[in-house]
Amino acid sequence: MPMTLKQLFERANLLKQRLREEEGSERYQAWLKRAKNVWRPYQPKKVRKKIAAVDSGWNYRMYGGFYLYTIRAMAVAPSSETVTEPVVEVDIIPMGVEDSGIRPELYMQGVAECYEHDLASKASKFSDIVLVDGSILARLNAMDILKKVRLLKDYVVYMRPLKNARNILFISKYSQDRRLIRGGVGDVYYINRATRDIGYTEPIISEKEGVMTSVFYVRLSENSDAMHVEVPAIVNSEYVKSVIDALYGTAVKGYPYALMVAHEMASVPNDLMDMVVEAAGLAALPTAREVLEVG
Amino acid sequence: MVEIGIVVGEARPERIKFFTKEAVRVGEFVVTDTVDGRVLYLVESSKLESKLLSSVGDYITAIEAKEASKANPRDVVRYCAARAVGLIEGVLKGRRVYPTLPPEPGSAVFLAEDDLLRQIFHNDSREWVEVGRLLRRDGVIVSINLNKVASRHLAILAATGKGKSNLLALLAKETAEKNGTMIILDYHAEYCKLKIEKARFVTPRINxxxxxxxxxxxxxxxxxxxxxxxxxxxxxxxxxxxxxxxxxxxxxxxxxxxxxxxxxxxxxxxxxxxxxxxxxxxxxxxxNIFNTETESPLDIIEPNRINVLDLSGFTEIQAQIIVARYLTEILNDRKNATLGRRSRFKSPVVIAVEEAHTFIPYDRKSKCSDVLARIAREGRKFGVSLILVSQRPCKLDADVASQMGSFAVSGLTHPKDQDFVMEVTDEVSTELGASLPSLNTGEMILAGQWVTVPALVKVDLIEEKVIGMDLNAIEMWAEDVNVGYRRISTEELIRL
Structure with missing residues (x-):
């Protein structure tokens, strides 16, 4: 076995030991206890609400001298019908982006999020609940970076209508938010180990860039993972219960089905990107990957 | 015509895939347009899939996914693959002409109309006889060309209880009605009660x-x-x-x-x-099977009759020897007839070999392998044709089976049997072969030269046939009671 691999597995083994030790520690037990204390079991009632979900997808190809990118953003109902006009964009990443030290992925993410916010705000007028995949607080925290690529102004414009929007919910399954339990890793880790039933945590309020955001956790079906939810408005536990009632009926493995549909419909897989490249007349140009393969 | 789907994916002249709004069954006929004209396709596979339910890994998630799937009509995909049968213009004239180009992706797929299928599958001319109805269209009668059976050989390959003997009995009946000659080599005495007017039941004699x-x-x-x-x-x-x-x-x-x-x-x-x-x-x-005086075994076989040769009393080797003797004599006799010499059979003879794998096994030469192979190769020239009947086609000699011009296939579950069928006839594809186990009794794929186009057919149940059925043990035991323990009257008891 090559030396590097041997070292790699030794390190992995060391990590395992560290995690075991951590799990046996008193503070770990205290975090679990806290997760159990903040959890409010709830027996949901199925309530029919008009639900929409917003997601975006992007992909890009690197060529000598430029990047071609594609963005799709959609607001859809669980029936796969679009709630508002979807957005698509095919373009070349502005030349200044790389010079500003920003990776193209971050630029596309910034643009895609602008579209998501716009779609969410429009969809909120026709829907009872609009779900957006992600975290508004994380987005607000990262906003400053966009200054470098002159995207901040647009970003703020699209973010503004979300303020106090009580029916727009940002959902993330793999949140690292530690504000509630204040443990070694994200709150959701301890909640998932300490509780298994349907329920929620009381909302806590965070403020960032003038946007008051309620943060809470919900679990929509037993034995599934809890989700981190953010609402850009001040809400109480009755509101949280009404959200569970509305989403509980169509959740799959504890995840809102509308978000699954939005993710699938908005994604830009490689084969679709190949077709875009052909349509843009760039199929003959070697991509950076091909250059690497030849080299 | 009713539009039922849309061509998607890679289309080839001989094969298309299409999405449908409603389910379309295997065996259904559909139509689509190509630059060469309108083409008839046979649906060979039909898939129905929920993308959501395909990805679940446990029961509870499946229940949740079921509810979510109900809300999303796009989640359920109905997907069919169909094989080109030929340009409709040609098929209506009895010719199979394939399109030179596939239909454009996005072309509409229509359900073939009953009237069109009637024109294709039903034929009133003398050489054609009715054998059943299209499996998916009860109103469409299917005819087969008996001339092709009598000249280009036929293989009936089906699992036990799927209607092999019924089809053979039906062909025997139709052959009898056309004054034809058929010899059924009946290895399991299945046809001893065949109620056809011209049927003769003979015990073989050998010198x-x-x-x-x-x-x-x-x-x-x-x-x-x-x-x-x-x-x-x-x-x-x-x-x-x-x-x-x-x-x-x-x-x-x-x-x-x-x-x-x-x-x-x-x-x-x-x-x-x-x-x-x-x-x-x-x-x-x-x-009684030995006759030292007889010149030819053919003396007991009547031309223009259905001769059922009972081989049930013989061991495998004995039956093979008898078959070899009879078939050699028949082939020679027909050669004589063709050459204008004295012969017993003036017209073509159809030989049906039940349990054909016993007589032409794949792994060794039987006593009658050579003559059966010779008839399969040369029989057409002399008016001797074979109907091979078997429930284990993979145990048949592939060289002989590949000489069969027509096929009736049903209910084969063993992959080796399915592979064998696909190997010997290109008209049963992998997709169509996959549907074989799901066919019910009497439902068969008819393919080859005896049909205008391959089709899934519900073969008519022949009333004259009291063969091939499972014994009614309960009924027979009940009869035994009456025979063995006759009810004794009081008078008889007093006398005792």
């Missing part, structure tokens, strides 16, 4: 003079490993015996001479005595 000593040993049930007994029989069975007016006496005399000869060693004497016993036993049990 022992026409056999060599090994064949005679087989016919007398001398074990194949009893080399000494076979050797002694070979010594005794010489030319003089073969030409003697009294065959058996002459043969036994030679054996007795061996026993009585002082120079014969003890072992040979004992063996010869044993062979004498075997001959006596054989003649006592199966003596």
């Amino acid at each position: 022992p003079r026409h056999l060599d000593s090994e064949e005679l040993a087989d016919m007398l049930d001398i074990r194949s490993d009893a080399t000494r007994q076979r050797g002694i029989l070979g010594r005794a069975y010489n030319k003089n015996v073969a030409s003697s007016p009294n065959f058996w006496e002459a043969l036994k005399k030679n054996l007795e001479d061996i026993v009585e000869n002082e120079e014969t060693d003890f072992q040979a004497k004992v063996t010869a005595e044993r062979v004498l016993e075997i001959i006596d036993r054989g003649l006592a049990i199966k003596g």
Whole structure:
């Protein structure tokens, strides 16, 4: 076995030991206890609400001298019908982006999020609940970076209508938010180990860039993972219960089905990107990957 | 025409895939347009899939996914693959012409109308006979070309209970109605109650003079490993015996001479005595199949009749010898007829071989392999055709099976059998083959030269057939009660 691999597995083994030790520690037990204390079991009632979900997808190809990118953003109902006009964009990443030290992925993410916010705000007028995949607080925290690529102004414009929007919910399954339990890793880790039933945590309020955001956790079906939810408005536990009632009926493995549909419909897989490249007349140009393969 | 789908994915001239709004069954016929004209396609596979339910890994998630899927009509995908049968214009004239280009992706797919299918599958002319209805269209009668059966051979390959014997009986009935000659080699006495007007039930007769000593040993049930007994029989069975007016006496005399000869060693004497016993036993049990006077075994077979040859009383080897003798004579007779010489059969003869894998096994040469192979190759020229019937096609000699021009296939579950069918006929594709196990009794894929186009057909149940059915044991036992324990009247009891 090559030396590097041997070292790699030794390190992995060391990590395992560290995690075991951590799990046996008193503070770990205290975090679990806290997760159990903040959890409010709830027996949901199925309530029919008009639900929409917003997601975006992007992909890009690197060529000598430029990047071609594609963005799709959609607001859809669980029936796969679009709630508002979807957005698509095919373009070349502005030349200044790389010079500003920003990776193209971050630029596309910034643009895609602008579209998501716009779609969410429009969809909120026709829907009872609009779900957006992600975290508004994380987005607000990262906003400053966009200054470098002159995207901040647009970003703020699209973010503004979300303020106090009580029916727009940002959902993330793999949140690292530690504000509630204040443990070694994200709150959701301890909640998932300490509780298994349907329920929620009381909302806590965070403020960032003038946007008051309620943060809470919900679990929509037993034995599934809890989700981190953010609402850009001040809400109480009755509101949280009404959200569970509305989403509980169509959740799959504890995840809102509308978000699954939005993710699938908005994604830009490689084969679709190949077709875009052909349509843009760039199929003959070697991509950076091909250059690497030849080299 | 009703539009049912849209062509998607990679289309080829001979094969298309299409999405449908409603489910479309395997065996259905659809139509789409190509630059060469309108093309008829046979649906060979039909898939229905929920993307959501395909990705779940546990019961609870499946329940949740079921609810979510109900809300999303796009989640359920109905997907069909169909094979081109030919341009409709050509098919209506009995010609299979394939398009040179596939339909454009996005082309509309229509359900073929009943009227069109009637024109294709039903034929009133003399050589065609009705055998059933399209499986997916009860109103469309399917005819087959009996001339092709009588010239280009047919294989009926189906699992037990799927209607092999019913189809053969139906063909026998139709052949009888056309005044044809058919010989059914009935290995399991399945056809002994065939109620067809021109059916004849015959026990085969064989002239022992026409056999060599090994064949005679087989016919007398001398074990194949009893080399000494076979050797002694070979010594005794010489030319003089073969030409003697009294065959058996002459043969036994030679054996007795061996026993009585002082120079014969003890072992040979004992063996010869044993062979004498075997001959006596054989003649006592199966003596009626030997006829030392008959010139040709064909004497008992009537032209223009359905001759059911009962082979049920014979061992596998004996049956093979008898079949070899009969088929050789039939082929020679038909050769004579073709050459204008004296012959018994003036018109073509159809030979149906039940349990064909017993007579042409794939892994060895049977006593009748050669003659069956010869008929499969040359029979067409002389008006001798085969109908091979088997429930284990993979155990058939592939060379012989590949000479079959037409096929009726159903209910084959073993992958080897399915592969074999696909190997010997290109008209049963992998997709269509996959549907074989799901076919019910009487539902068959008819393919090859005897049909205008391949189709899934519900074969008519022939009323004249009281064969191939499972025995009604309960009924028969109940009858036994009445026979064995006759109800005794009070009067009889008093008398007792």
